[in-house]
Amino acid sequence: MKILREYVWDTVRKNKRTSLAIIIALFLMTTLMSCVCGFFYTMWTDAITLSKWENGDWHGELFDITYGKDLEHIENYASVSAVMIKGNWEVARLDETGKRSYLITRGANNEYWESMSEKNIIIEGQRPRSENEIALSKQYFDNHPEINIGDTLTLPVGKRILDGKIRVETEGFDEDETFRQTGTKTYKIVGKMDMTTSSSVPAYTGLGYLDENSIQPEDEITVYLRFDPMRKTYEELPALAASIGYEPDEYGKYNLKFNGDLLSKYAIFSNEQLSSMNQLSALAFPLMILIVAIMLVGLFVLVIHNAFALSANEKLSQLGTLAGIGASPRQIKSAVISEALILTIFPLPLGVISGWILDMKLFQLINTNNDIGRTAPDIVLTFGLPAILPAILLSLLTVWLSALIPARKIAKLLPVEALKQDGRIKKKRLRKSRITSRLGITGELAANAVSARKNSYRTATISLCLSFLLLTGFLYIISTQKAAQNIYQSGLDKIRHIQFNISDGRTPDMEVLEKIKQIPGITKTVIFDKLPCATWITEQDASDDIETYFGGYDEIVSRKKYSPIERDGKFRISTTVIGLEEDSFIDYCNELSIDPKPYLEDSSKAIFYNYTEDPDVSTRKKSVLRELLNLRLGQELTFTEKAYDEDTGDFTFNLTAGLLAEKLPNIDLRLSRFTLAAIMPMDHVLEIGASCSSKRQSTANSVNTLLLTDNNGGISYPLIQKVSAEVENLLTRYYGTGDYLITDLAMMQEMDESEIKVMNLIVAFLTGLLAVIGLSNVWASISGNLRQRRKEFGMLKSAGLSPRQFWKMLFLEGITLGLKPLLLSIPFQVIILTLFLYINEVTLLEYLPYAPFAAILGYTVLILLAIISAYFIGGQRIQKDNIITAVKDDTI
Incomplete structure (x- = not known):
């Protein structure tokens, strides 16, 4: 029309x-x-x-041994969209002594260099583009200042030999090994990579270029893959592994790795992740x-x-x-x-x-x-x-x-x-309010005006209520998560202010650790190492708790979620042997009120922690413990270093239960479900590790240290920074880069403050936008309604309404209209807050110190001021109206 x-x-x-x-x-x-x-x-x-x-940009990795002969099949696999390859390791002998006497390198194909993270850590030069080019770790340049980008190295290449057998290129240090030269190779240095490695492998590392045409059928290669569609990664990679002859492990799974961090960004999870x-x-x-x-x-x-x-x-x-x-x-x-x-x-x-x-x-x-x-x-x-x-x-x-x-x-x-x-507004009988009637005629007029126009104000009220709920909901979500983070991590402040790990593959230098203990400002030191192993038990060795609450180890194994497995009627129970340095072990024994001397003298005696967390009823706040084994004092258990089928070592040792403790050492150790723990002096654990395979020996030699500083007046971050710097200076004198890692509370606090600052920016930004949207709607509603009420106000003024009564009426209207959406939102706020307190397992009393009172109060005041300002500006226009003109006005 x-x-x-x-x-x-x-x-x-x-x-x-x-x-x-x-x-x-x-x-x-x-x-x-x-x-x-x-x-x-x-x-x-x-x-x-x-x-x-x-x-890196990859979805899955064939982590088991993969041969060059399988490459064609992998590349032609229907769902594979990209193949990233790293070739064989190559060992070159350096003409020097010390902790790093080798240079180990491997090539990577072009797709690997384009897709993976190594290209991002080249801080000087460029990535290799031909087979003789190489990018070396910055450690090599630090220890060889005469070497520059563009230089060449001609080195003997060959094999690492121990007891007449060829060693794996990346195996740990052994002072009895030798080198068997098979040729020479010239490398052109084209890049420096910002990476460090531990000298537990006595070599500098480098990454070169791999021409796929040079890969031989018998070559062992590392393969990373991207799939199309990506969502099928958790199904396609195991199927591909089976098609090239991979064998499943004791848990029925193939030796694969998934880039879970990247896949989760696309909401892609494995069945195990979803169930756990x-x-x-x-x-x-x-x-x-x-x-x-x-x-x-x-x-x-x-x-x-x-x-x-x-x-x-x-x-x-x-x-x-x-x-x-x-x-x-x-x-x-x-x-x-x-x-x-x-x-x-x-x-x-x-x-x-x-x-x-x-x-x-x-x-x-x-x-x-x-x-x-x-x-x-x-x-x-x-x-x-x-x-x-x-x-x-x-x-x-x-x-x-x-x-x-x-x-x-x-x-x-x-x-x-x-x-x-x-x-116009339909006339209807209005109920009198006891509260507004006490404010006189202006109070009743204000209440009646808001009530009579509740339909026109309804959308403004609801929109303001939603705006307020959106802001408070966002603040509640952020603040409850922050409260949970602080509440559940606050105990760590009592365990360690500074933490470092030494992992150079060699027996810990106790002299260095003693010097660290003497650094001024350190009040407590806990030094420990760990040795993974396993013990095999029968169903009769299970505790009553295991039978009562889980139905026995058969039922636990059938869940296929935990470490125990069954084989030939026996069950393998994962075990962690914890070694405490002598002073730390004595402190632990004093906490248990026992004499440490028998354990220090007898290397076969240990304190057992025979409990596991019940995964069915434990929560983040409350841990419910169950006994693992039917142990008794003086009982001897046999352990093997072969904790998993993939482990090559087979050393066994016996430990006697000297005590069944009810608590672990205070070292923030998180044991996996159904894992037994044995606590011993660290010297004895190092002795056991020395008899194990190089992998287990390297693990036992990796030492962790927790340090507490003087905190009588509370945590002093400047003191922590000072002590941490002195610890690092001492470690630097005895260990190379990559051999230790140090963190402290001051560093973590700085990162937390940075995150909070960024989060506050985002909250302030969203709050400002929501305030503009919500308040602009209310402002428009008030302005429109005041324009429509010109005739009403003209009649009231003609009946004797004074300017003072007029402004009081508008002020009361503004307060009523402003508080209404805030009061209406309270039940919904309670629901949102209760829900996220429940999700984060935080009580109301624990949450109160983190509640965003200031932000909510500020937003409330802002709403009231904006509404009253809208009434003030509209009221000024009405005050200027001539009574006769206003009464005659028919403009809607």
Whole structure:
């Protein structure tokens, strides 16, 4: 109908004030939609970028021995989209003595260099592009300052020999090994890599280039793969392994590795991961996104619907006239929706661009404050179609739904009803309030005004309630997670302020550890090592707890989730032997009120910790323990270093139970489920390790140290930094880079503060946008309603309403309208807070110190000030009105 089209364009053109208000609302909506879509898309793409930067762009690895003859089959496998290959290790002898007497290298094909993380750690030069080129670790350059990029090395290559047998190139140090030369090779150094390795393998490392045509059928290669589709990775990689002859291990699984970090970014998980996840914890983040999404959509629909409802209400008489001359309900509805879509044309592109600009500024702030702990380049705003398209579609959908609500209501009205309503409030009997009646006539007038217009204020109230809920919900989610993190990690502050690990493959230098103990500021030192092993038991050796709560070890094995396996009627129980340095062992014995002397003198005597956490009933807060074995004092158990079938060593040893302890040493040791623990002096564990294979010996020689500083006045981060620096200086004098790793609370605190600063930026940013959206809707509602009440106020002033009473009335209206959405949101806030306290296993009393009182109070004050300001500005206009003019005014 041509007249309707003309009416729509004429309405948009003539009602400039109303159209401008709607355009502003649409602009704010599309801006926030665009900003939110761009923000979440960028954070997702950055998480993927960071994962690829640090771990490489691969989905799965054939971790068992793979031969060159299998390469053709792998490359032609239907679902394989890319193959990254590393070749055989090659050993070259260096003309020097010391902890590193070899150079071990291997080549990588072009796809590997393009896809994996090694290219990102080349700090000088370039990556190798031919077979004689090599990139070396920076350790080699540090110890050979005369070597530069572009130099060549001609070295003898061959095999490491021990007892007449060829050793694996990456095996640990053994002073009796020799080198058998098989030839020479010239390397051209083209790059320096920012990486360090432990001297437990007595070699510098390098990575070269691998020409796939040079791979021989018998060559052992390492293969990383990408699959298409990626979602089938957990199914396709085992199938590929089976097709090339891999044999399953004792758990029925192939020796494979998955890039779980990258796959999880695409919501791809294995069946084992899904079954082991705590359902509520796993749902915490998706639940947060769902709640935020529902609130945002609801908020936007209400905001825009309110603007369209006010506009349509102002034109009821005109629409009624059109209906009276023959316009159908469908055409009336189409006219209202068409006006909405026309008004969207201008603010939609501006809103998308504004959202992009806001995101750009936000990520600039984040990058400025996100330097600590981040290895990858700065976050790059990825504002492409995956962000723009959802923003546009959601914006158009919101506009359509928002306009549809008033359009359907108006289309149902008869022409006479539309002309009669004319935007005025229907008269009805109002209930008196005991509270407002105490405030006099102005209090009753204010309450009656809000109550009489509750329909027109309803969308504003609900939108403000949703805005407040969105903010508080986000704050509750963040604060409960922070509370849980601090509560469950706070105990670590009492265990260690500084921690370091020494792993150079050699017997620990006790002289160095004694010197560290004497550093001023250190009040307590705990030094320990660990040796993994296993013991085989029968069903009769199971404790009563295992039978009662789990149905025996047969039932545990059948779950296929834990380490025990069954073979020939016996069960293999994983065991960790913990070795405590003498002073640390004595302190532990004193805690148990026992004499340490028998254990120090007898190398076969140990303290057993015979408990495991019940996975069925234990929670993050409460650990329920069950006895593992039916042990008795003086009982002797036989252990083997062959903890898994893949282990090559077969050394066995016996330990006697001198005590069944009820607690482990305070060393933050997390044992896996159904794992037995034996605690001994560290010297005895080192003796056992010396008889084991090189792999187990290297593990036993790896020493961990926990240090506490003087904290009488609380934790002193400057003191921790000072002591940590002295410890590192001492370690540097005795060990090379890569042989030790040191961390401290001050370093962790600095990273936490950086994360908090970034999170506060994001919260402040979102809070500001939500405040603008929610308050702009309320402001528009108040301004529109005050304009419609000019005649009412004129009549009240003519009846004797003084300016003081007028302002008191508006102030009380503002307070009533401002507090209403906040009070309405309280039950929903309680539900959200209770849910996330339950998910994070935090009590209300534990949470209170972390509750965001300041942010909530500040936002509440902001809402009240904005509403009162809207009444103040509208009231000033009304005060200027002439009473006679106002009473005669029929403008709706």
